[in-house]
Amino acid sequence: MxxxxxxxxxxxxxxxxxxxxxxxxxxxxxxxxxxxxWSSADDPAVEVPRPSGKAADYCRALGAALPPELLGRTRRDPSPASPYVAAWGDSPRVVLRCGVDRPDELDGDHARDWSPTVDDVTWWSQRLADGGYRFVTTMRAAYVEVTVPAGAAQNPFDPAAALTPAVKANVPG
The missing domain is CATH 1.20.5 (Single alpha-helices involved in coiled-coils or other helix-helix interfaces)
Incomplete structure (x- = not known):
């Protein structure tokens, strides 16, 4: 029926x-x-730096010179787009910010943390609470920060090392 x-x-x-x-x-x-x-809790918003003067010029030049791929990860910049921020991968993603303020930790207990130098660019390193790392250039005309979350790279320093040539060419020491 x-x-x-x-x-x-x-x-x-x-x-x-x-x-x-x-x-x-x-x-x-x-x-x-x-x-x-939909939003991913693993993909938090990225604070956009606000450099000024020459630092802003250097950061814009660096942004234009950054690669579309980093260690096999495709560039996917956060929204809204900024010439001072770049990101590679999805989750977790490697994030570069140019024109950040000088880290306060450089004056404290962390000032003597491991700071590798690659091709005359020194990267101060800081281990983050989530197991990732933050690398910040020192002795450059603008501070460049690369954040590498846990699991984003086999060796956490690899992304910063791979970005060194672009940093050296666009942000004078």
Missing amino acids: ARELRIPRALTALPAPVRWLAAPVALTCTVVVLIGS
């Missing part, structure tokens, strides 16, 4: 084309809202 489908009276009053489109439009709107509301 087949049951008869009853359509609510409010819908029967609508013209046929509107009734036919109602379900697809509602479904499309729902999908758009869901996709727009």
Whole structure:
């Protein structure tokens, strides 16, 4: 025995084309809202530095010279776009920020932390609470920071080392 489908009276009053489109439009709107509301807890917002003067010029030049791929990770800059921020990979992602303030830790107990030098660019390092690392250039006309979350690279220093040629060429020491 087949049951008869009853359509609510409010819908029967609508013209046929509107009734036919109602379900697809509602479904499309729902999908758009869901996709727009998705955000990854592993991909926090990136604070955009605000360098000025020559430092801003150096950082813009560095931003233009950065590679589209870093150690097999595709460049995917955070939104909103900024000439001072670049990122590679998804989650976790490596993030470069140029024109950051001088880290306060350089004056404290961490001032003597491991600071490798690659091709005359010294990177002060700091281990982060999540197991990742933050590397900041020292003795340059603008401070460049590279954050490498745990699991983003086989060796946490590799991204900073790979970015050294671009830093050296665009941010004088």
